[in-house]
Amino acid sequence: MSSDSGDLYSVLGIGSDADAQSVRAAYRRRVRQAHPDAGGTAEEFHQVQSAWEVLGDESARAAYDRRLRQPQTSAESPADEAAGSGPIYGRGSGFGGSGSGFRTTASGSTSAGSSSADSARTPSGAAHLAPVYIPDLSQPEPLSLPLTSQRSHGRFASRGLFGGGRVRRAERMADLLEKHVLAELPTARLFNAVALEPAEKDRRGRSRPPRGHAVDHVLVCGDTLVVVTSLEVPAAAASWDGRRLHAAGRSLTLPDLTGDSRLLRATLEAAMRETGRETALNLGQQIVLHSPDGSMQSPVIETRGTGSGRAPLAPARAFRSIREQLAASDQANVIDRHLLAALRRQLQHPLQ
Incomplete structure (x- = not known):
């Protein structure tokens, strides 16, 4: 080769x-x-x-x-020709890559040069291609080079006398996501303590740190967002009926990550439109359950029904699910600097 x-x-x-x-x-x-x-x-x-x-x-x-x-096709289809007039990124351009190219249209949005009916369900293979930066790194805006390169963004702050345990769990979860997700997907980025509502501005037009409801973790890879949170289960086994989690004789309603992710998508897509970019983001969610013994394989979850979101999972299976969701898009090797900048504006406690 x-x-x-x-x-x-x-x-x-x-x-x-x-x-x-x-x-x-x-x-x-x-x-x-x-x-x-x-x-x-x-x-x-x-x-x-x-x-x-x-x-x-x-x-x-x-x-x-x-x-x-893999053999490469030598000609574009008519659909590719109609996709837009901007430059094509992929194998043979930039500094590497293979497979499907990505076209930047005149409006600055991206579209895949080819697609598959199964791309939303199975890994596309694009996640390990050479990264494609939009806009390219010769432009200092909308995000500096150090922040573009940074894999993990944001921190957690304890709220009140009894907030320490939750913060420690979220920090541990962030460490695990870096180890088991970011390490496997070179173009993925992690954002912690992400507010769902748009950030407000002061009298001088500067953005204030957003307040209100926030999600613990948001992972982005290409045009896909996966919202993640974690819970501790006081047992080595639990059951999930599609709406509530049952463990150790207790019943718990889990956070609505589907609704949270949709609200965040609306906020981010509105922010992107302000920059002149039309972006359609794919969504994913995952609740990660931790057992008292700290095992990656427990608690064992028995699923007894179907719900609107994904079933909660023990860490090992949850991280595999998150990786598969992030890698499903054929734009998984695209690093959209406008999207990263928009996510940073939603951080409740940014780290420079």
């Missing part, structure tokens, strides 16, 4: 048969060369970082290699 000028191996200056040690050495060499302080550019530096995010991870690299080996 050759390493043409558009792939991630070329970004690091190595062949596709390089072993893990050679990849690491090449990354260290190239990241020093590409650093702006050494005469490189911000975009070149970020390209090297993005190449390392894929090639430095064994599973991500294997998925990328499989995509490179």
Whole structure:
């Protein structure tokens, strides 16, 4: 398998048969060369970082290699020609990637060059392609390079005398999401303590930290948002009837993440329209249950009915569900800087 000028191996200056040690050495060499302080550019530096995010991870690299080996079609369909007049991003452009391209229309929105009827249900394979930044990294706005690169955003603050336990659970959950979701999906980002209502502005037009109801965690990958929260269950087993969770002789109504995610989508899409971009976001939700023993496999959930949202799951299964939801879109390798900026404005406690 050759390493043409558009792939991630070329970004690091190595062949596709390089072993893990050679990849690491090449990354260290190239990241020093590409650093702006050494005469490189911000975009070149970020390209090297993005190449390392894929090639430095064994599973991500294997998925990328499989995509490179797939035969490519040589002609666009009439539907592709009609999609818009903007540039096409994907294999052969930018700094790598393969498979479906993404077209930026005149309005700045994105659409996939090809699609599948199953794309909303199964991983598209795009999540491990080379990242595509919109707008590209040569533009300083709408989000700085450091914040664009940052994988996790926002923190939790204790509210009142009895808020410490909930904050500790949310912080632990954020750590687990970084380890079991972000580490597997190079283009995914995590936002913590995200308000659902639009942020207000002061007399000078500056945004204030948003108040009101907030969700614990929002993960974004491409055009997909997944809202996540976690609960502690005082038992090693529980049952779910589609509306209420039953455990240890108690019954609990779970948070309405479906409604929360729809409200957040409306807020974000309205914010995107203010920038001249029409965006249709896909939604997902997941409630993660923790048992007293801290096991990733428990509590065991017996599902007895169907509800409007996804069934709550133990951590191991929940993280797999979250990854599958995020990776389903054929735009999973797109990093929309306008969307990241809009999400940062919804943070109740941002970290710079």
